[in-house]
Amino acid sequence: MSRKYFGTDGIRGTVGQAPITPDFVLRLAHAVGRVLKKSEARPTVLIGKDTRISGYMLESALESGFNSAGVDVMLLGPLPTPGVAYLTRAQRASLGVVISASHNPFADNGIKFFSAHGAKLPDDWEREVEAALDEAPVWADSANLGKTRRLDDAAGRYIEFCKSTFANDLTLKGIKIVVDAAHGAAYQIAPMVFHELGADVVAIGCTPDGLNINHEVGATHPEALVAAVKAQHADFGVALDGDADRLQLVDAEGRLYNGDELLYIMVDERLGRDEHVPGVVGTLMTNMAVEVALKARGVQFVRAKVGDRYVLEELDKHKWLLGGEGSGHLLALDKNTTGDGLISALQILQACVRSGKSVAELLHDVTLFPQTLINVRLQPGQDWQASAGLAGAIKAVEAELGANGRVLIRASGTEPLVRVMVEARDAAQAKRCAQTIAATLAG
Numbered sequence: 007m008s009r010k011y012f013g014t015d016g017i018r019g020t021v022g023q024a025p026i027t028p029d030f031v032l033r034l035a036h037a038v039g040r041v042l043k044k045s046e047a048r049p050t051v052l053i054g055k056d057t058r059i060s061g062y063m064l065e066s067a068l069e070s071g072f073n074s075a076g077v078d079v080m081l082l083g084p085l086p087t088p089g090v091a092y093l094t095r096a097q098r099a100s101l102g103v104v105i106s107a108s109h110n111p112f113a114d115n116g117i118k119f120f121s122a123h124g125a126k127l128p129d130d131w132e133r134e135v136e137a138a139l140d141e142a143p144v145w146a147d148s149a150n151l152g153k154t155r156r157l158d159d160a161a162g163r164y165i166e167f168c169k170s171t172f173a174n175d176l177t178l179k180g181i182k183i184v185v186d187a188a189h190g191a192a193y194q195i196a197p198m199v200f201h202e203l204g205a206d207v208v209a210i211g212c213t214p215d216g217l218n219i220n221h222e223v224g225a226t227h228p229e230a231l232v233a234a235v236k237a238q239h240a241d242f243g244v245a246l247d248g249d250a251d252r253l254q255l256v257d258a259e260g261r262l263y264n265g266d267e268l269l270y271i272m273v274d275e276r277l278g279r280d281e282h283v284p285g286v287v288g289t290l291m292t293n294m295a296v297e298v299a300l301k302a303r304g305v306q307f308v309r310a311k312v313g314d315r316y317v318l319e320e321l322d323k324h325k326w327l328l329g330g331e332g333s334g335h336l337l338a339l340d341k342n343t344t345g346d347g348l349i350s351a352l353q354i355l356q357a358c359v360r361s362g363k364s365v366a367e368l369l370h371d372v373t374l375f376p377q378t379l380i381n382v383r384l385q386p387g388q389d390w391q392a393s394a395g396l397a398g399a400i401k402a403v404e405a406e407l408g409a410n411g412r413v414l415i416r417a418s419g420t421e422p423l424v425r426v427m428v429e430a431r432d433a434a435q436a437k438r439c440a441q442t443i444a445a446t447l448a449g
Contacts, residue, residue, distance in 0.1 A: 008229060009129065009132055009133060010134060010136055010433070011025055011139075012129075012132040012135075012136070012298065013067075013378040013428025014313050015108070015116075015118055015203075015313075015314075015315065015317050016035070016104075016116050016117050016119065017118070018107050018110070018114060018115070018117075018405065019082075019114065019115075020113055020114055021058075021060040021063075021064075021113060021114065021115050026060075026064070026114075026116070028063055028064065028066070028067040028117050029067075030053060030346050031040065031064050031067040031068055031071065031117065031448045032067040032068070032070050032071040032276075033071065033139060033143070033422040034068075034071065034076075034135070034139065035068045035069075035070070035072045035075070035077075035103075036071040036072070036074050036143050037071075037135050037136075037138035037141075038051075038071075038072070038075075038101070038119070038135050039051075039052065039071065039072045039074070039075025039076065039152075039207075040075050040138050040140075040141075040144065041104050041131070041134050041138055042075075042100050042101060043075065043076060043077070043079060046100055047079065047326055048076070048077075049077045049078070049100035049101065050077070050078045050079070050080060050095050050097075050101070051072050051078070051079050051080070051099060051100060051101045051103055051124045052079075052082055052090060052093055052097060052100045052101070052102045052103065052104070052157075053065060053068055053069065053079060053080070053081055053082060053084070053095075053097045053103045053104075053105065054057035054079045054082035054084070054085035054086075054087075054090035054102070054104050054105070054160070054191075055082075055083070055104070055105035055106060055191070056082060056084060056105070056106040056107075056190050056191040056219060056248050056249050056390045056434050057084055057108075057189060057190055057193065057214035057216060057219050058105075058107070058115055058216060058219055058248075059112065059150070059216030059217060060115045060318050061084075061105050061106075061113075061115065064105045064115060064117070065081065065105060068103060068105070069081070069154050072152055073146075073148060073151050073152035073153070073154060073341045073409070074143070074145050074146060074151065074152075074210070075144070075145075075152070076146040076151060076152050076287055077100075078096065078152045078153050078154070079152060079153070079154040079155075080099065080154075080155055080157050080194045081154065081155070081156045081157065082156075082157055082160040082162060083156070083161070083162075084191050084193070084194070084214075085160055085161060085164060086164070086174070086190055086191045086192045086195065086246075086249055086250030086251065086324075086346070086347070086348065087104045087106060087191070087196075087249040087250065087251045087344065088121060088193075088199045088250065088251055088342050088344050088345065088346035088347075088348070088349070089160070089164035089167075089195070089250075090102045090103070090104045091124035091125075091131050091329065091342065091343050091344045092164060092167050092343075092354040092433075093157070093160060093163060093164065094120050094121075094122065094123075094124050094222065094404070095122070095123060095124040095343070096163065096167075096308065097157075098235075100122055100123060101119060101120065101121065101122065102119065102120035102121075102124065103117065103119055103120075103263070104117070104119075104120070105117060105120070105249070106118070106191065106247065106248060106249040106251075108222065108247055108248055108249045108251070109188075109220055109224070109225065109226045109247040109248055109249075109252065110174040110248070111220060111221070111415025112217050112218065112220070112221070114215070119263075119347065120343075120344070123343065124342070124343035124344065125233045125256045125339055125343050125344070126184070126315060126318060126344070132373060136258040152204040152398075156189030159192060159193050159264050164195060164204065164274045165191050165198050166198055168199045168346075168348050168349055169199060169202060169203060171349050171353070171361070172203055172351055172352045172355075172356055173356055173360065176356060176359050176360060177203065177204040177359075178203040178205035178355065178359070179204035179205070179414070180204075180205065180206075180243050180244065181204075181205050181206055181241045181359075182205070182206040182207075182208070182238065182239070182240040182242075182356075182401075183200050183206070183207055183208070183240060183241065183243070183244060183355075184207075184209075184231060184234045184235050184238055184240045184242070184243040185200060185207055185208070185209050185210070185212070185241045185244050186207045186209075186210045186211040186212075186223055186224055186230060186231045186243065186244065186245040186246065187209070187212045187224070187246050187248050187250065188210050188211050188219060188220050188223050188224025188225065188226075188245070188246055188248050188250075188263070189211050189212070189213060189215070189218045189219045189220070189221065189223060189224070189225075189248075190211075190214065190216040190219050190224065190246065190248035190249060190250060191248065191250050192211040192246050192250035192347070192348065193211070193213070193214050193250050194212070194246070195210070195250075195348070195350060195364065196209075196246060197209045197212060197269045199348055199352075200244070202340070203352075204323045208234065208240060209239050210223065210230060210231070210234050210378060211223035211224055211230065211245075214268060219246045219248045219303070220247065220248045223245075224245055224247050224248065225245045225246055225247040225333075225334050225347070226247060228245050228254045228256065228262050230245075231243040231245040231254065231256050231262075231287070232260045232262060235256045235257075235258070235260055235420070236260045239258075239396070240256070240258065240356075240370065241257075241258050242255065242256065242257060243255065243256035243257075244256075244351045245250065246347040246348070247334075247347070249411055250346075250347045250348060251314075251335060251344065251346060251347055251352050252333060252334040252335050252345065252347050253268065253336060253347040253348075253350045254332045254334050255354060255365065256267060257364060257366060258364070259366070261365075261366065262393055263331055263365055263369075264293075264332045264333075264334065264351060265331050265332045265334040265336055266288070266293045266295075266296045266330075266331075266332045267291050267296070267326065267365075267369055267372060267374070268350065268354055269286065269288070269292075269296065269329070269330040269336055270299060270369065270372050271353075271357050271365065272302065272328055272336065272338060272350070272353050272354070272357070273286055273300060273305060273328055273370050274286065274303075274331045274368060275353065275355065275356065275360070275361075275368075276328075277288075277303060277305075278357075279319065279358075279360070280290065283304035283305050283327075283328065284305070284306060284324075284326060284327060285305060285307065285308060285320050285324055286300055286305055286306070286307050286308075286328050287307075287308050287310055287317050287324070287326060287327065287328075287329030287330075287337075288308075288309055288315070288317070288329065288330065288331070289309055289310050289311065289312045289313070289317060289331050289332075289415070290308075290310075290311060290312055290414055290425070291331070291332055291415065292309060292310050292331070292332060293332065293375055293377070293429065294411065294412055294429050295373055295374045295375045296372060296374075297370050299371050299372045300430045302371075306373060308320055308324065310329075310332070314329075314331060314335040314337065314344075316331075317329040317330065317335070317337060318328070318337065318344075321337060321339060326339075327340050328347075328360040329338045330350075334347070334350075336350040336353075338350065338353060338393075340351070350385075351399050370441050374432075374435035375411065375430060375431055375436070376429070376430065376432070376436045376437075377428070377429045377432075377436060377439070378425060378427070378429075378436045378439075378440040378441075379425060379426070379427045380425075380426045380427075380440050380441065380443075380444040381418070381423045381424070381425055382423065382424045382425075382426060382428075382444050382447040383421075383422060383423055383446050384422045384423065384424060384447075385411050386422075390417075390424055390447055391448070393446070394444060395412065395446045395449070396446050396447055398446075399442055399443045399446040400413055400415065400443060401430065402426065402442075403442060404440065405441060406435075407428075407430055407435075407439065410430060411428065411429050411430030411435070411436065411439075412429050412433045413426075413427075413428055413429075413439070413443065414426075414427040414428075414429075415427075424447055426440050426443050426444045427440070428440035436442060
């Protein structure tokens with residue numbers, strides 16, 4: 007059975023339009039509460055949020071829905087998504103709930119859930135919740151209503167947790183870091199983490215007003231960070247997105263590094279400490295140069311579908327710890343159970359401090375392959391997958407590239423487009439090959 011409301015990362019949409027309305031969110035929480043009560047007499051749920059103005063309304067609706075089903079609630083206030091995952095485990099709660107639309111603009115919002123172990127919940131659980139949504143509510147009587155309290159030191163607990171992932175024998179003293187929290191959930195927490203580890207911190211994107219989350223700042227708009235690093239003559243720049251599960255990093259030269267490169271550094275740092283890294287998970291879009299460099303170090307590399315949910319699934323399947331996407335969703339499952347922008351940044355800074363090398367020096371063996379991406383609009387009814395001409399063009403390009411490149415053809419999930427991506431050591435070759443394949447599709 008397909009899911010009606012849940013997408014790849016919870017339920018998300020425009021506030022005031024179904025399903026992101028207070029009446030639906032109250033019903034959702036009530037349904038989740040009833041599912042929880044099947045296995046636990048008195049569940050406790052944690053609720054954290056980002057800085058969107060709609061968070062207040064949705065928080066109240068969730069609270070009422072859970073209480074009405076006899077579920078206790080603990081309010082965390084503004085807190086990064088990975089912070090909610092951590093505190094759900096630390097507080098031995100039944101469930102963690104995050105009110106956030108991540109990197110989307112302020113007019114959107116969403117609800118996502120974490121299990122008692124701080125992990126994303128399976129599709130079957132989401133289907134059970136959707137089935138409960140179709141049933142009539144069963145309101146708890148007054149004596150059995152849930153109660154709500156606030157965890158006043160939630161931010162402080164998460165700050166200490168983040169700091170605990172940075173090596174005790176190292177410090178950030180003498181390092182100047184520009185921190186951009188996208189006017190989002192980490193606006194207070196991110197500057198404090200780096201400051202308490204000794205860094206000289208310059209904060210931008212840390213003055214939320216409910217309407218400015220992700221607006222021209224943060225991981226999705228890194229040009230603000232690049233400009234600030236240059237203006238402040240800083241050593242590093244760290245940009246997070248609205249819920250702080252994504253990282254972009256800039257060095258003293260103002261060069262921006264993507265998630266593929268940062269993932270390699272995380273692996274390299276562990277190998278340098280003689281840790282065993284059996285394998286790493288990337289996605290279909292991960293740059294081939296990273297795969298080549300990892301295999302040269304004896305590390306297996308597996309590609310998942312695009313999306314941190316699918317990276318997590320592959321990591322679980324192989325029992326590996328490290329994975330990520332070029333967008334900056336990085337996973338170190340021995341540090342946290344979900345993608346964590348702050349902890350990922352600390353892993354990169356730790357590698358630089360321990361080695362005494364810059365980010366560029368740590369990536370000496372990794373030169374990203376040029377990629378050409380062409381979107382081809384399909385004609386109505388066009389069955390591109392059955393095209394013999396396309397299959398022949400792909401086969402010819404793959405034969406030409408050999409081990410020095412690759413081809414990726416995938417359909418857009420939202421538009422009648424096919425995305426043609428060719429990656430090669432030579433930029434001109436990548437462009438020419440991509441155009442050849444695209445012409446076959448468009449022809």
